Amino acid sequence: MKWLDIDPSECPVRRTLDLVGEKWSLLILRDAVNGVRRFDDFRRHVGLSEAVLADRLRKLVAGGVLAARPYREPGARTRNEYRVTAKGWDLWPVLLALKQFGEKHRADPAGPMLDIRHDDCGAPVRVVVACSEGHSHLTHREVTVRPGPSARPLRTSPTC
Amino acid sequence: MKWLDIDPSECPVRRTLDLVGEKWSLLILRDAVNGVRRFDDFRRHVGLSEAVLADRLRKLVAGGVLAARPYREPGARTRNEYRVTAKGWDLWPVLLALKQFGEKHRADPAGPMLDIRHDDCGAPVRVVVACSEGHSHLTHREVTVRPGPSARPLRTSPTC
Numbered sequence: 001m002k003w004l005d006i007d008p009s010e011c012p013v014r015r016t017l018d019l020v021g022e023k024w025s026l027l028i029l030r031d032a033v034n035g036v037r038r039f040d041d042f043r044r045h046v047g048l049s050e051a052v053l054a055d056r057l058r059k060l061v062a063g064g065v066l067a068a069r070p071y072r073e074p075g076a077r078t079r080n081e082y083r084v085t086a087k088g089w090d091l092w093p094v095l096l097a098l099k100q101f102g103e104k105h106r107a108d109p110a111g112p113m114l115d116i117r118h119d120d121c122g123a124p125v126r127v128v129v130a131c132s133e134g135h136s137h138l139t140h141r142e143v144t145v146r147p148g149p150s151a152r153p154l155r156t157s158p159t160c
Numbered sequence: 161m162k163w164l165d166i167d168p169s170e171c172p173v174r175r176t177l178d179l180v181g182e183k184w185s186l187l188i189l190r191d192a193v194n195g196v197r198r199f200d201d202f203r204r205h206v207g208l209s210e211a212v213l214a215d216r217l218r219k220l221v222a223g224g225v226l227a228a229r230p231y232r233e234p235g236a237r238t239r240n241e242y243r244v245t246a247k248g249w250d251l252w253p254v255l256l257a258l259k260q261f262g263e264k265h266r267a268d269p270a271g272p273m274l275d276i277r278h279d280d281c282g283a284p285v286r287v288v289v290a291c292s293e294g295h296s297h298l299t300h301r302e303v304t305v306r307p308g309p310s311a312r313p314l315r316t317s318p319t320c
Contacts, residue, residue, distance in 0.1 A: 002195070003191070003194035003195060003196065003205075003274070004191075004194075004195070004196055004201055004205055006273065008187075008190075008191075008205060008206070008273075009207070010268065010273070011190070011259075011262070011273050011274075012258070012259045012260075012261070012262025012263045012266065012267075012272070012273065013186070013187070013190050013255060013258045013259050013262060014187060014190075014262070015262040015265075015266040016258040016259075016261045016262040016265075016266075017183045017186055017187065017258065018183075021182070021183035021186060022181070022182065022183065023177045023178075023181035023182065026173070026177055026181060027168075027173070027174060027177065030168075030171070030173045030174075031163070031164075031168075033300065034163035034164075034305065035162070035163060035164070036163065036164055041164055044316075045163075045164055045168060045314065046168070047169070064265075087265060089299070089300055090260075090261050090264060090265065091257075091261055092289070092300055093257040093260070093261075093287050093288075093289055094254060094257040094258055094261065095173060096257075096289060097251075097253040097254040097256075097257045097287065098172070098173045098176040098177065098254055099171075099172045099173050099176075100172075100253070101172070101176045101250050101251055101253075101254065102171070102172025102173060102174070102175040102176040103172045104250060105175075105176075105224075105247060105250065106172065106175040106176075107172075108170065108309075108310035110309045110310040111308050111309030111310050112172070112308035112309065112310060113166065113168075113170070113171050113172065113307070113308050113310045113311050114163070114171075114305050114306070114307065114308050114311070115305070115306045115307070115308040116303050116304075116305050117291070117303060117304055117306070118291035118293070118295055118298060118302060118303055119302050119303060119304055120295065120302065121291060121293050121295065123291040123292040123293040123295075124291065124292050125289060125290070125291050125292075125298060125303050126289070126290065126291075126292070127253050127257065127287045127288065127289055127290075128253075128287065128288060128290050128296075129252070129253055129256060129285060129286070129287055130285070130286065130287075130288050130290070130296065131277070131278035131281060131283035131284065131285050131286075132283040132284050132285075132286070133278070133281050133283040134296075135278055135280065135281065135283070136288075136290065136294070136296070138278060138285060139249070140193065140249055140252055142278060142279055142280065143276050143277060143278055143279060143285050144276075144277055144279055145194065145274050145275070145276050146274070146275045146277070147273070147274065147275070148271050148272035148273050148274050148275040149268075149270045149271030149272065150268035150270040150271050150272060150273045151273050151274070154205065156204075
């Protein structure tokens with residue numbers, strides 16, 4: 001089956017995008033993995049409206065990517081902090097890949113905004129495409145894509 | 161400077177999302193890297209309206225991620241094919257990372273929809289987080305993030 005003949009409605013890229021496939025959600029997540037936890041901090045730093053922020057946080061919590069935890073400053077009402085869950089950290093490679101594209105193609109000549117290094121050896125960290133045998137920095141020309149076990153044919157109705 | 165104090169408006173994640181940070185754009189790109197080239201095929205397979213598809217294709221071409229090339233079937237009007245550019249292929253790791261999250265967290269028990277293997281050795285292919293010294297499969301706990309050379313302080317106005 002060619003890709004065009006496969007039903008993509010349940011494809012894993014689509015499933016992920018149904019959860020986070022929207023600019024503000026990914027920017028909120030970017031801030032969350034960098035330690036931002038409080039509503040007002042997200043609002044000020046990401047620069048979105050309270051209504052949109054509240055909506056996206058609700059969706060990210062419902063999707064299990066962020067967890068809401070109550071806190072209360074003395075004399076103030078109880079509010080929520082938002083922390084990245086283990087599932088949320090599984091999106092970290094998506095953010096790193098977005099960062100790398102932005103650095104390559106819209107680079108600030110001064111250098112990166114954030115410098116990410118491996119604690120053990122101090123070397124810079126990137127996402128790379130690799131095979132399970134350890135061959136790394138693969139390009140799309142070095143791989144072959146075939147339909148997998150859950151590929152189902154796209155049903156075309158006569159009215160399409 | 162902590163991340164919260166850094167001006168994120170030109171951050172590389174944001175710059176990438178300004179170009180492709182929208183579900184349909186990423187689904188179009190998903191199809192394009194799998195060989196889809198023609199307007200009607202994108203429309204049918206991705207399942208979006210002609211108006212939205214036309215808008216997103218225009219944006220992806222303007223952003224240098226897809227290239228439009230004319231073709232003409234005999235007896236028909238000239239139309240465009242859309243091909244992934246070298247810059248567009250630099251987004252492939254983003255798509256792979258989205259795919260991996262979807263496979264991990266919303267898995268089809270039958271197995272993956274697409275099977276991606278290294279031509280040389282036949283082993284399955286993934287995005288991984290690695291350092292330039294070759295240490296692979298790093299987690300966020302094994303790295304340290306510091307402000308880089310282009311980090312600028314977020315200016316807060318008194319009315320914020």
